[in-house]
Amino acid sequence: NAGVTQTPKFQVLKTGQSMTLQCAQDMNHNSMYWYRQDPGMGLRLIYYSASEGTTDKGEVPNGYNVSRLNKREFSLRLESAAPSQTSVYFCASRRVLGRIEGTSGGSYNEQFFGPGTRLTVL
């Protein structure tokens, strides 16, 4: 299993250019997530897809769009890149750790991360 893969690993854009970050997982996970990580800011959620066919905004969605192409793939698009979008972008998928007793379908989960894409916008 490759786990979570992301392409490209590095990218430099000029202000106003567009690009799509690709993410794929081969673990048959239902939920997928896009984060950005900036120095001193931790991981901030951009968008997520709780299941195939659904997407929702996270904490910092402005300037981004996403597509859940199928169960495996979840892409992040920057339509008009800005220097404020210079960051490291991580894709993750949800791994179930166990079921919660006494609930119908509730589960304990962690998120399994891809290697990241380092994006610089000039």
Place this chain on the structure above:
Amino acid sequence: EDKVVQSPLSLVVHEGDTVTLNCSYEVTNFRSLLWYKQEKKAPTFLFMLTSSGIEKKSGRLSSILDKKELFSILNITATQTGDSAIYLCAVNSGGSNYKLTFGKGTLLTVNP
């Protein structure tokens, strides 16, 4: 809005020292707290804690949760240079979206 605060934000120690990293949280409908280690690349999962007072242990790392006081600690004993990393704390507040709220992390540097 869910909130996770980690302290200290950075820490420099010598090999062999013991360190304690802190994580406090304010969330609605708490389900679990997770610790991750991030070296140069992606965060990797360390522990999940769901119940107060039950210690999770892996080698020299251990962690415990206090659901009454809303915090967790991560202890690392006999630190080694390979422990140098950012340690991230995250909380899952349940619901069908399975989102995690992360703290800003603690940057641990272990010097030889």
